Amino acid sequence: MNLVQTKPTKKGKLYCSIFGHNFQVSKQITYHVNEYQCSHCKKEMTTDSTGQLTAMTPKYKEINSVLERIHQNKLVRYAKQQNTKVLKMTS
Numbered sequence: 001m002n003l004v005q006t007k008p009t010k011k012g013k014l015y016c017s018i019f020g021h022n023f024q025v026s027k028q029i030t031y032h033v034n035e036y037q038c039s040h041c042k043k044e045m046t047t048d049s050t051g052q053l054t055a056m057t058p059k060y061k062e063i064n065s066v067l068e069r070i071h072q073n074k075l076v077r078y079a080k081q082q083n084t085k086v087l088k089m090t091s
């Protein structure tokens, strides 16, 4: 097990302190909530309930995983409803 590899590199941190972070969407949770990760130092951010970017914490990770599950369930239910409507219309 190599713990050094999982830590942000010094080079990345230095780069970010000079040029700023380069956040990219790492995961879409819902239409309005995304998780972001800096491509240089791997710092994580997320969208909070007010739509502002905020630092990722274990609490937000938990909230996002719940949101993601609810969102996925909604998508599945919506898709099923659409299928039912189509079936009814054609029968």
Ligand SMILES: [Zn+2]
Residues within 6 Å of the ligand: 012, 016, 020, 021, 022, 038, 039, 040, 041, 042, 043
């Ligand atoms: Zn960074």
